[in-house]
Amino acid sequence: MAGDFVVEVARIGFIILLWIFVFTVVGVIRRDLFAGARSSRLVAAPRGVGASTGQQRPAKVKRGRAAHQLVVTAGQLAGTRITLGDGQITIGRAEDSTLVITDDYASARHARLVPRSGQWFVEDLGSTNGTYLDRAKVTGPTPVPLGVPIRIGRTSLELRP
């Protein structure tokens, strides 16, 4: 009888362990699953609203508020996110761009994002159809606040913390 009991425990225990494994895997990938949704809803919107004040004093970006990700919000690459390092990001149709966009209105070397003193600047590289920061056309290096869309053709990009 004792043997039967052990077998029974092992039988149910194995299935329980299998499910614990499933939930552990889900736990490991959970951060990845919800990271995008949380930052876009709770964090990016309020900062985009208060962005006009940040535009005059780009140097005062605090550590915690620095941009950490570049997210494509519209266009064919929508959903793509790039974790920002300390190098520049080039955007265009050219294969060697950091972000290769296959947008009909984009030039081969369309624009670039450059970090300076903790602030990211967008710069148009002489594109045919222009780069827009929200509604304004980008002429020179322009500071990019968090959550404000950079528009290139049908593609929109945003900086996220």
Added chain:
Amino acid sequence: MSSQAGPVNTPAATGELPRVRDVQTRRNAELALLGFAMALVAAYSATIQLTMFDTITGNFWVPAAVLSVLFLGLHLVVRYAAPYADPALIPAVALLNGIGVGFLRRLDLAEAPAAERLNYPIFAGTGGRQLAWTLISVVLAAVVLMIVKDHRAISRYAYTLGLGGIVLVLIPALLPRSLSEINGAKLWIKFGSFSIQPGEFAKLALLAFFAYYLVRKREVLSLASRRVLGVDFPRGRDLGPVLAVWAVSLLVLIFEKDLGTSLLYFGMFVVTLYIATERVSWLIIGLLLFFGGAYSAYLLGASVGGPFANFYDRAQIWLDPFSDPYLRGYQLVQSLLGLGSGGLFGAGPGGGQPTKIPEVHNDFIFAGLGEEIGLFGLSALLIIYLLIVQRGLRAGLAVRDSFGKLLAGGLAFTLALQVFVIVGGISRLIPLTGQTTPFLSAGGSSLMANWMLIAVVLRVSDAARRPVDASVSARPSGSSASAPAQLHGAPTEVIKP
């Protein structure tokens, strides 16, 4: 990529650069999960021994230990070759593979004479062979990871791969029956006692070609269209490639007598097309074409017979397996009885009678497992498949180039479709076709091809999660900028600590 341009163009920025949050490689999480998975595999074989022998022998852990060493090796290769790759993939696949090996070994034990059971050699029988195949497959996956440093390099060989894929598909169809037919399906190349299934490798090669072709043609396929009933339909002449693939998969159905493989190729192409163009109309066209083709094959099988007869037979068995439960419907009936007697929690590992199901080590492994671990266990395994597929799609979503997106998305979908076709087949949701259950079934070709698939997905997910310019940049410009600042005695307030 852009790293060589960075130092030149980025001006003096010694102050507070945007602080890089440490992007975690999550390799330690992978290692921990892998340990957990291997502990589960060991627990599985211990439970089997407990149920079958009423005792645990001293060597129950040996297969699990061999697998652990193997996967640890792969983990180390990933640490070196793809440090940012997805942490959940390898442990999930390793668990499925380990359970497959454990179950096949359990089948060997059930068939072995009682005297040999307690110390059955590790590399003997189907389970032992599967263990050896796992060894080869994992080494192959590691080699793929080492050789393919950037998934975009695959696109350079796209046409070669496409041609190779078609040749691999066609070989079994052209070979004489004695060299290519096993159980009514002409899918094999036999060399004596050893046989390989070239279609398993063909699907990887063809997918790489589809991805490359569609990246090139996506604009034509998605822009020029006519609008009918609120859905954008492509122009007639753009239907060419999809019709060609449809014809090829129908030929596979007719000459290789295998519905599963033909469904797999066609579904793979349609879904890659859908990912490339974001047009629902392709899915509608694809489904209509496939069901139309399958239904007319069924009608032809009923009236003409000949090459369609096999498909007609299978459809008949599917519609009513209990009409002939001892002959034609025997496999499916035994599978359904096995799943049914397993119930919710199963008879326990080692407690069922899976050997009653024909081909239980191969096509019907899911039914055999279902009898022993029940619906709860099977749904856990299905969710593990789902997680693997989800990680593949996630990698496709996050990667920054179109080819990588199509490659990862297509590969993940192929895996999902394969699981659907076989699990649907053994549970009588769709007509049964001879597909292997990825990572579980006995069979070297399937195991090798699927591990290579996982290696490619790992490579794409590494590219997707790797931060831009992870190591280089800014250092040279920082030092060259701070040197003039010291020379000219620039005001110190410019440089913030």
